[in-house]
Amino acid sequence: MENNKRELQIAALENGTVIDHIPSEQLFKVVSLLGVENLKTPVTIGYNLDSKKMGKKGILKIAGKFFEQDEINRISLIAPSVKLNIIRDYEVVEKKLVHLPDEISGIVKCNNPKCITNNEPMRTRFQVIDKENVTLRCEYCELKIKKEDILLL
Secondary structure, three states: OHHHHHHOOOOOOOOEEEEEEEEHHHHHHHHHHOOHHHOOOOEEEEEEEEEOOOEEEEEEEEEOOOOOHHHHHHHHHOOOOOEEEEEEOOEEEEEEEOOOOOEEEOOEEOOOOOOHHHOOOOOOEEEEEEOOOOEEEEOOOOOEEEHHHOEEO
16 A cells, blocks of 8 residues: 555656656756756656655656667766666666766866866867766866766756
C-alpha cells in the first residue's frame, strides 16, 4: 500500500524521459541546462522527494522528449549521479547513466574576466582535466575551474 502512495506522488509517463536521482539543490540548474523551460510538451518537476539513497532528491519527467547522450552528459557537470530512464508505453525500455565528456563547449562561463570568451562574442570551450572531482580548464586562457565554481551560461 505504501509503495502505491509513493508512485502516485508523480504521475506515470506514457512516452518520454525520466531523469531521476538529481540532488535537490541541483534540480533547477539541471532544468536550465537542458532548456526544459522552452519545451512545449508536459514536464513534471519533483523537488525534495524522499530518497533512501540520497535523503532528498529531484526528478524530471518530460513527455515526448528523448535526449541525445551528449545532452544528458552535460548534466554530469552538476549532477553526476543521475539516472536516465527512457519510457515507451508506460514501460522503462532503456536505462542510462551520465558520463562527463572530455570537452564542454558553450554551456560553462569562464571565471576569468580577462578571458577572450568574456570580451568577444565566441563560444566557450573547456577540457575536462579531472572527471572524478570535476575540474575544467579553459582552452583560451587555461584557467582551471573546480566543480563548485562552475558558472553555467
